[in-house]
Amino acid sequence: MLKRFIVGFAALAAFAMGVYAYASPAMAQDEFDYDYDYTYEDDLLYTTTDTSEEDTAAALAALSAYMMCWAVFGIVFYVVMAYVLMTIGKKVGTSDPAWMAWVPFVNYYYMVRVANEDGWKFILFFIPFVNIVYYLIVWMKIAERRGFENWYGLLVIVPVVGWLVPLYIAFAEPKGAAPAMKSEAPASTPSEPKAE
Secondary structure: OOOHHHHHHHHHHHHHHHHHHHHHHHHHHHHOOOOOOOOOHHHHHHHOOOOOOOHHHHHHHHHHHHHHHHHHHHHHHHHHHHHHHHHHHHHHHHOOOOOHOOOOEEEEEEEEHHHHOOHHHHHHHOOOOOHHHHHHHHHHHHHHOOOOHHHHHHHHOOOOHHHHHHHHHHHHHOOOOOOOOOOOOOOEEEEEOOOO
């Protein structure tokens, strides 16, 4: 979903900034200071050492561990969001089968149907910039169908809070909703005072 793309993009941007920060002093010296009179001390500053196979293996192991952490986080996030969408779909009584919440890309169609929109509108999730606006609209309608104010759906765009809002919409009971437990005894009426 959109959150997985944002998390992946943020990880890639952080990695690219780290590479740029590591390489930029040497690149700046090579690209812009062609008239600089180099000395022996300058050569000592920018001399690279040969890396051993152990260093290379350690760097690859660290990078692999980093990527595995993000992969596990992405899988857990996907499973939680699919379960949340399936739960909301069951609670609002959508006619589409609940397994659709678990299938990638099909879950967009299911989300649109849970919001009580026309099914063809799931195509809007694949148009850049339109998908962000439509994602908010869909979550606003889902919040309304669950009995919450529609502005709860706008909160999905707020970082970190946006991960918790679908959980809240799925599992919290809206204010003014009928209590889940019914009383077994009928409501009593006040009795009239006995005449003596």
